[in-house]
Amino acid sequence: MALVNIDDFRDLARRRRPKIFFDYIDGGSFEEETMRANRSDFSRLTLRQNVLVEPQPQDLATAYLGKRHPLPFMLGPVGFLGLYSGKGEVKAVRAAHAAGIPFCLSTFSIASLADLRIVTDGPLHFQLYVLEDRSLCEEFLRAAEYAGVDTLFVTVDTAITGIRERDVRNGFRSLTRVTPDLFARLALKPRWLAEVVLAGMPSVRAVEHRPEFGRGALEQAANLSRRIDKTLSWKDIAWLRERWAGKLVIKGVLTPADAVRARDLGCDGVVVSNHGGRQLDGAPSTIRALPSIRATVGTDFCLMLDGGIRRGADVIKAIALGADGVMLGRAYAYGLSAAGQAGVAEVIAILEREISISLALMGIASVEQLKALGAEAVSTL
Numbered sequence: 001m002a003l004v005n006i007d008d009f010r011d012l013a014r015r016r017r018p019k020i021f022f023d024y025i026d027g028g029s030f031e032e033e034t035m036r037a038n039r040s041d042f043s044r045l046t047l048r049q050n051v052l053v054e055p056q057p058q059d060l061a062t063a064y065l066g067k068r069h070p071l072p073f074m075l076g077p078v079g080f081l082g083l084y085s086g087k088g089e090v091k092a093v094r095a096a097h098a099a100g101i102p103f104c105l106s107t108f109s110i111a112s113l114a115d116l117r118i119v120t121d122g123p124l125h126f127q128l129y130v131l132e133d134r135s136l137c138e139e140f141l142r143a144a145e146y147a148g149v150d151t152l153f154v155t156v157d158t159a160i161t162g163i164r165e166r167d168v169r170n171g172f173r174s175l176t177r178v179t180p181d182l183f184a185r186l187a188l189k190p191r192w193l194a195e196v197v198l199a200g201m202p203s204v205r206a207v208e209h210r211p212e213f214g215r216g217a218l219e220q221a222a223n224l225s226r227r228i229d230k231t232l233s234w235k236d237i238a239w240l241r242e243r244w245a246g247k248l249v250i251k252g253v254l255t256p257a258d259a260v261r262a263r264d265l266g267c268d269g270v271v272v273s274n275h276g277g278r279q280l281d282g283a284p285s286t287i288r289a290l291p292s293i294r295a296t297v298g299t300d301f302c303l304m305l306d307g308g309i310r311r312g313a314d315v316i317k318a319i320a321l322g323a324d325g326v327m328l329g330r331a332y333a334y335g336l337s338a339a340g341q342a343g344v345a346e347v348i349a350i351l352e353r354e355i356s357i358s359l360a361l362m363g364i365a366s367v368e369q370l371k372a373l374g375a376e377a378v379s380t381l
C-alpha cells in the first residue's frame with residue numbers, strides 16, 4: 001500500500017503496533033473535543049490563491065528559536081518513542097537531523113540525551129517536566145547542559161494528568177510491570193515485540209540510576225508521573241530562569257496574559273499548545289488561540305505552535321496567523337510506529353512537499369514572504 005499522507009502512516013501504525021501504545025499515541029482526554037478541534041479549526045481557514053505570479057526560486061527556510069532552519073517545523077517532545085520502535089528516539093533524531101530540523105527529547109524517554117549525543121551533533125532540545133525533587137531537576141539541567149542542549153522546553157499544562165479514557169481501558173500508566181495479560185496483548189504483534197526487546201529491555205534512562213523509581217519503563221514512568229510537581233507556579237519559572245543559561249520556552253500556553261507573563265520573566269518564547277488535546281478537554285484549539293497571543297506579544301517574541309498538524313496547509317495557516325515555527329507530535333509518532341526512521345523521514349518529506357506545492361499554488365515564494373503577508377494569506381470560513 002502506498003503511504004501518501006500522514007493518515008496512511010496512522011493506519012499502518014494502528015496495524016503494526018500493540019493497541020495499548022497506538023491508543024496512547026492517538027487518544028486525547030475525556031470527550032476528545034479539544035483534540036478534534038485542533039484539526040477541525042484548521043478546516044475553518046482557507047488559503048488565498050494568487051495566480052499568474054512571476055515564479056521565483058522557492059525557499060522554505062525560516063527562523064525560529066533564534067536560529068534559521070531549512071523547514072518551518074521541527075519534531076516536538078513525545079514520550080516513550082523507544083516503546084513504539086526499538087531505539088525510537090535515536091531513529092527520530094536521525095531523521096530530523098538528516099532533514100536539518102531540530103528534535104526535542106521528552107523527559108519520558110527511553111533514550112537519554114547522552115545516548116543521542118553519541119549519534120548526532122545536530123541541534124538538540126530538551127523538554128522538562130518539573131519534578132517535586134528539585135535535585136533531580138538540577139541533575140536533568142546539568143545533563144542538558146553537558147549534551148549541548150540549546151533550548152529547554154518546560155511543559156506547564158500537565159501538573160495533573162487529564163483522564164485519557166482509552167488509556168484507562170487499556171491499563172496504560174496504571175500497569176507498572178508486564179503482567180501475563182499485558183504480555184499476551186503485546187505478543188499479538190510479534191515483530192514489534194522482537195524489535196523492542198532486541199533494542200534492550202526498555203527503561204527510562206534518565207532515572208535508571210535512581211532505585212526509588214523502580215525498574216523497567218512502566219514502573220519508572222508511573223513513578224515519574226507521580227512526582228511531577230503539582231504546585232508548579234510562575235515562581236518556579238523564575239527559579240528555572242536563574243538556573244538555565246540557554247533558551248527557555250514555556251510549553252502549554254493558550255492565553256495572551258500567560259504569554260506576556262512568560263516574556264516578562266525572561267523566557268525566550270512559548271509554545272501555544274493544549275498538549276494535543278490530551279489535557280484540558282474544552283480548551284480552545286491552538287490555531288484559534290494563536291492570533292490574539294501574537295497580537296498581544298508583538299512581533300519579536302518567539303511563538304511556536306503545535307496541535308493537529310497533519311498537512312502542509314496546517315503549517316502554512318499557523319505561520320500566517322503568527323507562529324514563528326511549528327512542532328510535530330503525533331504526525332511523526334505515527335511515522336515512527338509504522339516504519340521506524342524511514343517513516344519519520346517520510347513524514348517530514350510529505351509535509352515539506354505539501355508546504356512547497358501549497359505555497360507555489362498560493363503564489364508565495366518563501367516562508368519569509370508568507371510571514372510578511374501574515375493573516376492576509378488566510379481567511380476564515
Ligand SMILES: Cc1cc2nc3c(=O)[nH]c(=O)nc-3n(C[C@H](O)[C@H](O)[C@H](O)COP(=O)(O)O)c2cc1C
Nearest residue numbers: 025077078079106155275276306307308309329330
Ligand atoms: C504519545 C504522545 C506523548 C507525548 N508526550 C509528551 C511529553 O512527554 N512531553 C510534552 O511536553 N508533550 C508531550 N506530548 C504532547 C506533544 O508534545 C504535543 O504537544 C502534541 O502531540 C501536539 O499535538 P498533535 O499530536 O496533534 O500534533 C505528547 C503527545 C503524544 C501524542
